[in-house]
Amino acid sequence: xxxxxxxxxxxxxxxxxxxxxxxxxxxxxxxxxxxxxxxxxxxxxxxxxxxxxxxxxxxxxxxxxxxxxxxxxxxxxxxxxxxxxxxxxxxxxxxxxxxxxxxxxxxxxxxxxxxxxxxxxxxxxxxxxxxxxxxxxxxxxxxxxxxxxxxxxxxxxxxxxxxxxxxxxxxxxxxxxxxxxxxxxxxxxxxxxxxxxxxxxxxxxxxxxxxxxxxxxxxxxxxxxxxxxxxxxxxxxxxxxxxxxxxxxxxxxxxxxxxxxxxxxxxxxxxxxxxxxxxxxxxxxxxxxxxxxxxxxxxxxxxxxxxxxxxxxxxxxxxxxxxxxxxxxxxxxxxxxxxxxxxxxxxxxxxxxxxxxxxxx
Amino acid sequence: xxxxxxxxxxxxxxxxxxxxxxxxxxxxxxxxxxxxxxxxxxxxxxxxxxxxxxxxxxxxxxxxxxxxxxxxxxxxxxxxxxxxxxxxxxxxxxxxxxxxxxxxxxxxxxxxxxxxxxxxxxxxxxxxxxxxxxxxxxxxxxxxxxxxxxxxxxxxxxxxxxxxxxxxxxxxxxxxxxxxxxxxxxxxxxxxxxxxxxxxxxxxxxxxxxxxxxxxxxxxxxxxxxxxxxxxxxxxxxxxxxxxxxxxxxxxxxxxxxxxxxxxxxxxxxxxxxxxxxxxxxxxxxxxxxx
Numbered sequence: 001x002x003x004x005x006x007x008x009x010x011x012x013x014x015x016x017x018x019x020x021x022x023x024x025x026x027x028x029x030x031x032x033x034x035x036x037x038x039x040x041x042x043x044x045x046x047x048x049x050x051x052x053x054x055x056x057x058x059x060x061x062x063x064x065x066x067x068x069x070x071x072x073x074x075x076x077x078x079x080x081x082x083x084x085x086x087x088x089x090x091x092x093x094x095x096x097x098x099x100x101x102x103x104x105x106x107x108x109x110x111x112x113x114x115x116x117x118x119x120x121x122x123x124x125x126x127x128x129x130x131x132x133x134x135x136x137x138x139x140x141x142x143x144x145x146x147x148x149x150x151x152x153x154x155x156x157x158x159x160x161x162x163x164x165x166x167x168x169x170x171x172x173x174x175x176x177x178x179x180x181x182x183x184x185x186x187x188x189x190x191x192x193x194x195x196x197x198x199x200x201x202x203x204x205x206x207x208x209x210x211x212x213x214x215x216x217x218x219x220x221x222x223x224x225x226x227x228x229x230x231x232x233x234x235x236x237x238x239x240x241x242x243x244x245x246x247x248x249x250x251x252x253x254x255x256x257x258x259x260x261x262x263x264x265x266x267x268x269x270x271x272x273x274x275x276x277x278x279x280x281x282x283x284x285x286x287x288x289x290x291x292x293x294x295x296x297x298x299x300x301x302x303x304x305x306x307x308x309x310x311x312x313x314x315x316x317x318x319x320x321x322x323x324x325x326x327x328x329x330x331x332x333x334x335x336x337x338x339x340x341x342x343x344x345x346x347x348x349x350x351x352x353x354x355x356x357x358x359x360x361x
Numbered sequence: 362x363x364x365x366x367x368x369x370x371x372x373x374x375x376x377x378x379x380x381x382x383x384x385x386x387x388x389x390x391x392x393x394x395x396x397x398x399x400x401x402x403x404x405x406x407x408x409x410x411x412x413x414x415x416x417x418x419x420x421x422x423x424x425x426x427x428x429x430x431x432x433x434x435x436x437x438x439x440x441x442x443x444x445x446x447x448x449x450x451x452x453x454x455x456x457x458x459x460x461x462x463x464x465x466x467x468x469x470x471x472x473x474x475x476x477x478x479x480x481x482x483x484x485x486x487x488x489x490x491x492x493x494x495x496x497x498x499x500x501x502x503x504x505x506x507x508x509x510x511x512x513x514x515x516x517x518x519x520x521x522x523x524x525x526x527x528x529x530x531x532x533x534x535x536x537x538x539x540x541x542x543x544x545x546x547x548x549x550x551x552x553x554x555x556x557x558x559x560x561x562x563x564x565x566x567x568x569x570x571x572x573x574x575x576x577x578x579x580x581x582x583x584x585x586x587x588x589x590x591x592x593x594x595x596x597x598x599x600x601x602x603x604x605x606x607x608x609x610x611x612x613x614x615x616x617x618x619x620x621x622x623x624x625x626x627x628x629x630x631x632x633x634x635x636x637x638x639x640x641x642x643x644x645x646x647x648x649x650x651x652x
Contacts, residue, residue: 072417145390148383152376159376163406187415191407195414206468218436275411279404283373 001056002118005063006049012066013048019065020090022058036089057094060119068120068179074198075183082113083121097121103131106271107190107250108168111182123182126173138173144181146174147188162280164190164250164270193251193272200254200273208276210236211258214285221282227289233257235292240265243281244274247320301347301355310334310343364397364418365389365626368409368438369426369571371402378572379405381613382426388619388644394626394636395422403433409441413469420472422626426571426613428480428512429524430459443467444475456520457481457527461629474629479621480569481524482628486531491617491645493538493565496597496609503537507561511552511568511581514545522548525569538565546580553584556602563598563605571613582608616644 009017009024016025023034031048034040035055043051052059069079080086082104083093096102097115104111110131112124130138141150154160154167174185186194199205208216210233214224227235236257244253245266251274253267267274277285303311313334317323326333333339349356367386372378382400390398401412413421423442425434430452439447444464452459459477466473479485493508494500510532512525525543533541539561544552555566566585568577579591587595587608598605612618620640627633 070417075417145383145387159374161373161405187407192411192415196411199414216440218440219432278406279408280373283404 001053001060005059005067005118006052008063008067009052009059010048012062017062019062020058020085022055022062022090036091057090057119061090061094064119064121070180070183074195075180077198077201078183078186078194079121079179082111082123094119106186107164107193108166109186109189111186121179123177123179124173124175125177125182125185127168127170129170130173135173135175138171141172141174142176144174144177144185144188146172147185151189162249162278164193164274165248166246166250190250190272196275197272205254205273205275207254207273209255209258210239210277213255213277213282217282221286224282224285224289227285227292233261233263235288237263237265239277239281239285239288240267242319243284244268246270249274249278297360299355299357301357303347303355306334307343307347310339314340362396362418362420363631364399364416364421365395365622365631366399366401366412366416366421366423367426367622368401368412368423368442369403370433371405372574373404375572375574378574381572381611381618384614384616385426385619385622388616388640389623389636391643392636392639394623394631394633403437403441409438410443413442413466413471413473416471418471420474421466422474422476422629422631424476424622424625425478426622427478428521428569428571429518430454430456430478430481430520431518434459434478439464439475442473442475444473447475452477456523461625463629474626474631476625476629478524479618479625480571481527482621482624483531484621484624485569485612486528486535488615488617488621489528489567489569489612490532490537492567492609492612492615493607495615496565496567496607502565504539505561505563506538507540507542507559507564508532508538509542509544509552509555509558509564509566511544511546511566513570513576514548528569546576546584551584552581555585555606556604559604562603563607565607565609567609567612570611573611573614577611617641619644 013024013031014026017023021036025032029045031043032040033043033051035058069076083097083102085093094115097113100112100114102113105128108128110126110128114122126138150169150172151163152160153169155169160167177185183194196205211228214228217224240253240263243249246268250270251268251272252270254273255276256262317326317335323335326336328337330336331339347355353359367382369379369382379400379402386398386400389395396418397416399407399412399416401407401409403409407415425438427433435449443466445467447464451462459481461474461476463472463474489510493502510525510529513521515521522545525545529541529543532538540559542558544550544555544558546552550558555564568581570577582588582591582595585606586601587599587606598607620637623633623637623640627637
């Protein structure tokens with residue numbers, strides 16, 4: 001504990017302090033002091049500094065949250081959440097942080113926090129899958145702006161247009177961030193998740209449901225409104241199942257068809273909410289609006305039972321992002337490349353028509 | 362506290378689309394002109410819809426990293442930012458003269474100084490010239506050279522062409538180049554026929570686009586005959602019909618673009634004059650013409 005921290009508490013004590021189990025209130029020429037589960041005591045003005053030195057953790061804790069941590073309400077609340085400030089008292093938090101025991105998961109981010117003798121928190125950030133990796137095995141970063149590059153590509157160097165897709169690359173770490181830089185880095189990895197999480201905790205998350213979001217669209221996306229024809233909302237169930245499942249996006253979908261019609265598709269278990277259909281959903285919905293305007297028709301193909309099942313297996317493998325994982329020689333999997341090539345050789349004609357049946361206009 | 366939000370298009374498909382936005386934001390961060398600088402995108406995150414809530418400042422300058430006034434600057438960005446009472450007439454623009462207007466965002470209560478797009482700011486002419494200097498490697502380039510300023514052009518939005526013509530006119534009037542011509546991808550005069558419009562043997566071609574992508578790296582080089590197949594690349598300069606074409610790629614990747622972003626914010630009242638001087642010195646720019 002530093003002298004300037006004590007001095008800051010003494011200054012604030014004039015207006016009274018009641019924070020994290022630390023109560024200090026002026027009463028004439030003395031102060032009433034109550035710390036944690038201890039007994040209340042009175043302290044003379046000129047002995048306050050000495051009395052505070054017995055409670056260094058409470059002094060440095062007050063100082064951190066009022067003079068060091070970012071004061072924007074959502075950033076402050078997020079950093080408090082990281083160290084379980086809503087559930088644990090100062091002593092337990094300080095012990096846990098001193099031992100490096102606290103870790104919180106935020107999507108695929110793993111956030112750790114440590115503390116020094118002056119109550120200064122330092123934060124670590126890495127991929128959850130790298131939780132047990134030794135520091136030396138990971139590339140170290142100290143500038144939060146680096147997160148913008150790390151979040152751009154997955155481990156296979158594919159572009160990630162959706163920041164909250166569960167495909168964050170591994171192999172990196174931020175080892176020594178202050179509170180402001182930690183929140184900044186998190187906001188580059190998962191933009192606006194902290195502020196929307198905070199709004200939700202305060203009961204004022206502004207959810208825009210499917211219908212109002214689509215009605216807001218103009219230009220080439222204005223078309224999507226025509227998909228809602230007052231004939232139910234099954235199509236939106238399919239969209240949510242396709243795009244918003246935890247396997248595709250780590251936000252927890254809070255938007256529904258409209259404010260009276262909930263979707264049955266699971267919204268996910270994510271820590272942070274999704275407050276409206278995102279631009280990827282909107283872009284895909286435009287394509288589906290066009291495709292779904294087609295009338296179905298009857299085609300006649302001959303398939304063996306195994307061929308029908310194989311087509312189902314191929315759709316499943318692509319939909320689950322598993323196609324690349326099927327081993328070359330695993331001909332027991334219907335989505336295996338040789339199996340698919342055999343099916344194409346047998347069933348497609350020279351124009352690529354399945355069963356030689358033309359698609360038609 | 363004052364914050365800067367740079368509003369750009371972004372892409373679901375092209376990872377490089379956001380890079381110029383990041384680069385210009387970083388240049389501005391480095392000079393400490395704003396308490397916070399945040400990039401925002403139509404197709405990436407943070408979206409226009411959610412960016413304001415991620416910044417702490419009560420006063421936010423929003424500068425669209427777009428080339429012309431039109432659909433995005435007049436409809437999409439104000440709507441998604443939830444700017445209460447927005448009316449394109451507030452800009453009182455002839456299509457290239459929007460400066461700024463001040464409104465309140467309904468979801469956050471922040472005061473938003475909503476600026477005109479970078480592409481129509483006077484200092485954009487300087488960036489185009491700077492781009493010509495960069496691609497030729499000649500800080501004095503001009504004499505004996507023609508300059509083509511190339512835009513997308515679209516018959517749906519007359520302002521798209523106006524922005525290109527505006528800068529072509531300004532640079533022509535400066536007398537620096539022997540000839541200056543505005544050309545377009547989708548309307549006449551077309552960039553395909555670039556050599557028909559110049560007598561000068563050397564022609565610098567600067568596309569007025571924010572980021573390199575499909576148009577600037579595939580369409581335009583092939584349309585001009587720099588290459589038959591963009592994948593095999595092209596020479597700079599490239600010989601086409603007896604002319605030497607110096608093709609620069611998107612003007613938006615020029616570091617001096619950061620200055621235009623700051624000029625927009627300054628015109629809207631941001632206290633960034635010192636920062637503008639610093640950015641001009643770090644990105645190799647000279648004082649804005651007309652200053």
